[in-house]
Amino acid sequence: MADRTDTPPPSPVPETGVADLGLFGKPLFLDPSARALARVGVVDVGSNSVRLVVFDGAARSPAYFYNEKIMCALGAGMAETGHLSPDGRVRALSAMRRFSKLSQSMGLSELTVVATAAVRDASDGRDFCDEVQRETGLKIWVIDGEEEARLSAQGVLLGWPGAYGLVCDIGGSSMELAEISGGRVGKRVTSALGPLKLRDIKGGAKARQTQIKSVIEGLAEKMGAQRDRLFLVGGSWRAIARIDMVRRGYPLHVLHEYRMTPTSVRETVKHIQTSDHEELRKISGVSSSRMALVPFAAEVLSRLVKTFKPNDIAISSYGIREGMLYEQMPQRLRDRDPLIEACRFAEAKDARSPGFGKALFDFILPLYKSASPQRKRLVKAACLLHDVSWRAHPDYRAEVCFDNATRANLGGLKHAERIYLGLALLHRYSNKRENTRFEDLYEMVDEKTRNEAEILGKAMRFGAMLWMNPEEERGHLRWFPKKKLLELWLTDDMMPLFGEVAEARLNSLALSLGAEVQLKTCKK
Incomplete structure (x- = not known):
């Protein structure tokens, strides 16, 4: 059966007057209304735990800026007494005092607090909500099932x-x-x-x-x-x-x-x-x-x-906590791809040359003309992330990239897709993947997928050598899969960038493709 869950929705039409930024349109975290969601605090008063989550980062795919849970068991014993657990109530009130102070320290204008089954069913649920508001100023919204x-x-x-x-x-x-x-x-x-x-x-x-x-x-x-x-x-x-x-x-x-x-x-x-x-x-x-x-x-x-x-x-x-955040999003933000938005945010925050990820994607895209939308989506994500780990020590950079991709808080990714993305980023910095501490994870995808990730990584590794100005086209690739021919077209003024290391990386890419390489010149 087709796995429709993992297919991103079509990108909306770009806003009038905004330059087309590629396959996924304008990154909405740059929009003022989306930036307003950059830090949002929510509290979930549940029957078993009370949890504070503060979201931050890309509005459509936020990171967990702060996450704390107190196991209060407010609902323990309710079947017999009809009341909230006395011990749980004391612990929950203490947690709410702490969360209120924390939110003030973080500069949050307010916390959105919801309570679920225990508080709505308990005979003293309303009294508990009133006590919390008196003690902390926080209003609890009791929601039905x-x-x-x-x-x-x-x-x-x-x-x-x-x-x-x-x-x-x-x-x-x-x-x-x-x-x-x-x-x-x-x-x-x-x-x-x-x-x-x-x-x-x-x-x-x-x-x-x-x-x-x-x-x-x-x-x-x-x-x-x-x-x-x-x-x-x-x-x-x-x-x-x-x-x-x-x-x-x-x-x-x-x-x-x-x-x-x-x-x-x-x-x-x-x-x-x-x-x-x-x-x-x-x-x-x-x-x-x-x-x-x-x-x-x-x-x-x-x-x-x-x-x-x-x-x-x-x-x-x-x-429920993420649902409370989703509730505050306009539909045009909800419709965006959480993976791409998170990767764009990471590039803007950590890459040496923010915006180069799009230029790199455009450069290697000829290798993926016949790829599915799902695969192109992962290629785009990899290009956006290709340089965000540059501060890591060179000896460990490849492993850091793999670790980040496979374990980061990224939405809209199956586990096998995490491995593919991690391998591609590993090969962005290394020709080989053997003798790492992650080899047991490689087996989660088949050999074909591992080889495809290697090709993507080597394509990014070569493309990054050219360090193209995102605003200026100086060269391009042409790929003829039936002929097994890879052509590199460069302008005269770009030729000095094609040194020994760049040539070696291009040859490594061609070897993984099983292709012959031809170098050609073109007009700017």
Whole structure:
């Protein structure tokens, strides 16, 4: 089945009077309205944790300027008392005092604070909100389950423009489902299937599993068939994914866009049920408080997959907090490609010659005339990032590039695409990729993909030698794949740049292409 999730939306028509800046149009983080989103603080008061996130960087693909979580367990014991946990309430209020002070130190004009299931369901939820406002001046917006589902789904859309499938967000006291298609949020429902509530069900495992089965079958009747992709949002799902990674010996420890199959979910749930939880917690790096909830969440996930029968399952590190940021974006910003926007921001901030990435892309583009839009997108990203690690020591620069590409906070990238991008940037600085600490990651892509990444890296390595003025065309490549002929056309005034090292790099590129090289001159 075609993987439409990973295809970026078409770029909008460039604004009138703005020069066309290439395949992806104008970078919107240069726009004043987008810059206003450069630093945004949000707080999520959940049933299990209270978290502050401050976003910064490229508006469409922000970095996490600050991220702090306090495990308060506000919803613990609510099934019996109907009140917020007294201990959790004290810890949550302390966290809110701290977050308020931090936001002032960071120069944030305000914090957007939302509370979910525990606060909205507790009899003293309103009293807690009033106390927080008295103590800190922060107003808490208590949202209902469907709104929570919508914001979580929007968080997924922040990372995957044009995503389609079913978003499932699990918190401490609730679980929400939302349908996404064509970049829009559709049907959504909420339930009480949070692990804190499930833990308090009387009657043991049998009663709990009966309850889970009954609720999920009811959700399925409301949502209808959902057999595309299942996006999992929430700390308990991420903990299960970490355990799945360890069980499989998966080499890339990046949770966002990690994929599981229904079969691997079944095997990991069984692994959780039959393993010592303390040992499992240690080897997977899951916190004690989170591990206590994992067995209950695993039972929910098992029934969810069995009922909805998704084609595949993807972990999203983006959820309600990112959805709150997405809420503030104009549509024209939402429609942009998060990967390209992040790479443009990195180039503007860190490259020696910002803007040269576009000139480099244009120069090597003849090698990619027949490439798919998805591949051209990665080529563009690589060109934008080709020089951002120049400050690293020359002996380690290639490895730094690979490490950055594979582990950076970049949206809209499958894990295999991270490896391709990392290999291309590694070869930007090195002809060889052997004898590095990343060789286990290379095996995540096939040999053909590794060779294609090497060609891209060597093309950038050669193109960077010419150090072309972005505003002036001095030469170009012509590629004839059937003839296996690579032509380099240079103007007379550019010939001095084509020295011994540049020639050696061009020959290395030709060798990877299996091509003959011809040097030709052209008029300026």
